[in-house]
Amino acid sequence: MNRLEVLKTYKIFIGGKFPRTESGRFYKALNANNEPVANICLSSRKDVRNAVQTARKAQGAWQERTAFNRGQILYRIAEILEGRSAQFVEELMLQSFTKKEATVEVESAIDRIVYYAGWCDKFNQVSSTVNPVSSSHFNFSTNESIGLVGVLMPATSSLLDLISYVMPIIAGGNSCVLVASEKLPLTAITFAEVLNTSDVPGGVVNILTGSVEELWSPLSAHMDVNALFIDKASRFRKDIQLAAVDNLKRVREMSADLKTENGQGLAFITAFQELKTTWHPIEKIGGASSSY
Amino acid sequence: MSTKNNNWEYAASIEGTGHIQLKEKYGLYINGAWVEPQSKAYFSSINPHNEEHLADVAQANDKDIDRAVKAAEKAHREVWSKTTPAERGKYIFRIARLMQEQAKELAVIESLDSGKPIREARDIDIPLACNHFFYYAGWADKLDYAFPNQKKESIGVAGQIIPWNFPLLMAAWKIAPALATGNTVVLKPAETTSLTALKLAEIIDAAGLPPGVVNIVTGFGDTGAAIVAHPMVSKVAFTGSTAVGKLIQKTIAGTDKKATLELGGKSANIIFDDAPLDQAVEGIINGIFFNQGHVCCAGSRLFVQENIADKVIRKLKHRMQSLQIGNPLDKNTDIGAINSADQLEIINKYIEIGRKEGSEFFQVDCALPNKGYYCPPTLFINVAQSSVLAQEEIFGPVLTIQTFRTVDEVIQKANNSPYGLAAGVWTDKGSKIFNLTSKLKAGVVWANTYNKFDPASPFGGYKESGFGREGGLHGLGAYLK
Known part of the structure; x- marks a missing residue:
């Protein structure tokens, strides 16, 4: 007798929990043959606001984790994803990837997470400076998390894309609210399950599914969002930039080929950092010099 | 205490203009x-x-x-x-x-x-x-x-x-x-x-x-x-x-x-009770009255720990009396002219708002030149966090003073601004300095100093x-x- 398969309900991911959209709406994700593969939450602007609220609460504590600890947690994400790679390959194939494409996608994603895990406690060393000012001060510039980042994924992006957008953001101590690929949302939600079992604190990454056309505006105009990460080719690019002006959100645009090494690098981390320069006086007393 | 500017009369020492070459x-x-x-x-x-x-x-x-x-x-x-x-x-x-x-x-x-x-x-x-x-x-x-x-x-x-x-x-x-x-x-x-x-x-x-x-x-x-x-x-x-x-x-x-x-900015200058107060007062003066307050990173919001507030304000008023205001070409001048009639009007508008709001007002009592655009150094004391004066950039010699009790309180108050250009922290305790400098949302933080600039030092802001x-x-x- 055939066993009846238990199908998965895809929900959104806010504050380390998997609620349904508050709106109760859904849409059907289709494969390449236009056949429905799952019902997906059609998130609302209220979901955006809820996610921003929880991402804000989580951000400070995440930033204050030691950089080494963030590195360990990111590495843990890679470990868990590796362990579940078969599931991701299968899910990508459900969305019309070939087995080979899906395998490459998952493997590249895992390797990219490991890459960013290693950066957590190093990026500030290579991008900070001690500045030799001409007065008696110790002066240095270091990076600090920019805060809360809104992410709008391109419609046809998939797992590797999501990793390429999210990892540099959280490696640098930021939290994010991400609107997943509209056409290929399955792996985004399954990836949320990976995050949730990787010691990533709830609220650091929040993932919504739905229509970018509907969600770009509440996310780009939200006054408690510090920066946005969008696809340079997005058809809403100009609207997003205009909506971001009110609180001068930093709008960062992705145009790199994510399948290559150009899709990762230090610059993606520092794009979501603020530079802080600190001055501190150096006391000069007496005549002792530093020579022997 | 007298507010008269009696004892600081210097002979004028005007810089010559004979050597400059300006075309018509x-x-x-x-x-x-x-x-x-x-x-x-x-x-x-x-x-x-x-x-x-x-x-x-x-x-x-x-x-x-x-x-x-x-x-x-x-x-x-x-x-x-x-x-x-x-x-x-x-x-x-x-x-x-x-x-x-x-x-x-x-x-x-x-x-x-x-x-x-x-x-x-x-x-x-x-x-x-x-x-x-x-x-x-x-x-x-x-x-x-x-x-x-x-x-x-x-x-x-x-x-x-x-x-x-x-x-x-x-x-x-x-x-x-x-x-x-x-x-x-x-x-x-x-x-x-x-x-x-x-x-x-x-x-x-x-x-x-x-x-x-x-x-x-x-x-x-x-x-x-x-x-x-x-x-x-x-x-x-x-x-x-x-x-x-x-x-x-x-x-x-x-x-x-x-x-x-x-x-723009509305930068916080924070004075703790363990700060070297005379230096801090110099820092407050330099923070807000440098360049007539026409400084984007001016320390225009002063936060003084409550138990030393009276003393700091007294010292501050005393120091303000000795500021020389007048001809910018006079080498003794500390505070020159407001850059334009328009800017003077903006500053005076804010002073008027502050006086209507009713926080304590103090202005140096001094003779100003008859012509030109001048504004005496001005304090507003016990200003509410919600006051326009504590929120909007004035870009003039106008300082608002607020008090605080705890470190957490002052971090919250200092960060409660759409701006995030600079901040100052005055305390003798190094560990306290770095607690604050790492939590203040500002691109430049001065510890026990203010308004220092250098070509090697990056400058710029957070937020708006x-x-x-x-x-x-x-x-x-x-x-x-």
Whole structure:
């Protein structure tokens, strides 16, 4: 007798929990043959606001984790994803990837997470400076998390894309609210399950599914969002930039080929950092010099 | 305590103006030549100390800007991008040296045109401006060390718009890194303070820079808007108000123009009870009254720990009595003229709002010059967090004072602002300093000091104080892609 398969309900991911959209709406994700593969939450602007609220609460504590600890947690994400790679390959194939494409996608994603895990406690060393000012001060510039980042994924992006957008953001101590690929949302939600079992604190990454056309505006105009990460080719690019002006959100645009090494690098981390320069006086007393 | 300014009468010590060379009329410096504006229009640059006319300055229109930007684009494409980095650096070194030779003249003109005390122009503005060129000159052939593995290149034509509070220094902050990274420049000084930028054009010309690499155009807001909107300008660098910064962002939305904005501030200066109080009082004075308070990073919100508030305010009032206010060219002057009649009106409007709101008001009782634009140093004490005075940038010698009890409280209050440019912390305890400096949302934090600047030190804000950094290694990034 055939066993009846238990199908998965895809929900959104806010504050380390998997609620349904508050709106109760859904849409059907289709494969390449236009056949429905799952019902997906059609998130609302209220979901955006809820996610921003929880991402804000989580951000400070995440930033204050030691950089080494963030590195360990990111590495843990890679470990868990590796362990579940078969599931991701299968899910990508459900969305019309070939087995080979899906395998490459998952493997590249895992390797990219490991890459960013290693950066957590190093990026500030290579991008900070001690500045030799001409007065008696110790002066240095270091990076600090920019805060809360809104992410709008391109419609046809998939797992590797999501990793390429999210990892540099959280490696640098930021939290994010991400609107997943509209056409290929399955792996985004399954990836949320990976995050949730990787010691990533709830609220650091929040993932919504739905229509970018509907969600770009509440996310780009939200006054408690510090920066946005969008696809340079997005058809809403100009609207997003205009909506971001009110609180001068930093709008960062992705145009790199994510399948290559150009899709990762230090610059993606520092794009979501603020530079802080600190001055501190150096006391000069007496005549002792530093020579022997 | 008496509020009369009785005991601080100094004999006047007026800096001479005989050695400065100002033309009666300045055209636009475009493509290595002085040209008449196509608008045929000129406006007067006046001395805010006595409202006397200093020189006529050209008012550039769209056609002039088009001409300047095209010259800069051609210079970038044909000359500057093909000049070796080491040679580029040598031109910039040369500019720095010529500026140093003319430093005194530049300082006097700066003081005349802007109203700032000659002491500040001479000891701060002009040396920092020269040093900025000298610092960035050396970077020109070392960019690969600044950004390893990133294959950076110049952007093209940088359109640069600068404010009136540090006219020559802001021109240096803009031009030096742009040239070092291989870009060409169209720069517009503020309409009330064009003269030192025009003197800089003469220096750049004398340095033999290829025509079109630096173009200096003068005019009002519409001239700046024409620069921002010009399709061949691929990088916009602006220092000024947050409102105009946002307008620029809207103008360039949807284009590939890169921007850096250095905008307003409402910076917190925080005094703990374990601070060296006399030094802290000097820091408060320097924080808010430096350059008549026309400083984007001015420490305009003072937070004093409650148990020392009375003492600090008493010392502060006493120190304010000894500030010399008057002729900017007097070497004794601490506080010069407000830059323009318009700005004086804005400041007075805020003072009026503050007095209506009813917080305690204190103003130095001193004689002000009969002519010109002057505002005595002003305090508002026990100001509510919700007060307009504690929230909006005044850009004048007006300080608001609030008190706090705990570290957490003051961090929250200090960060409760849409701005995030700078902050000051005064305490004798190092661990407390670093607790605060790491939690204050500000791009520059001064511990036991305030309003210090250096070419090697990156400057710029968080939040609505703008983005991008100027100065230091990080200042190069804004001009590379």
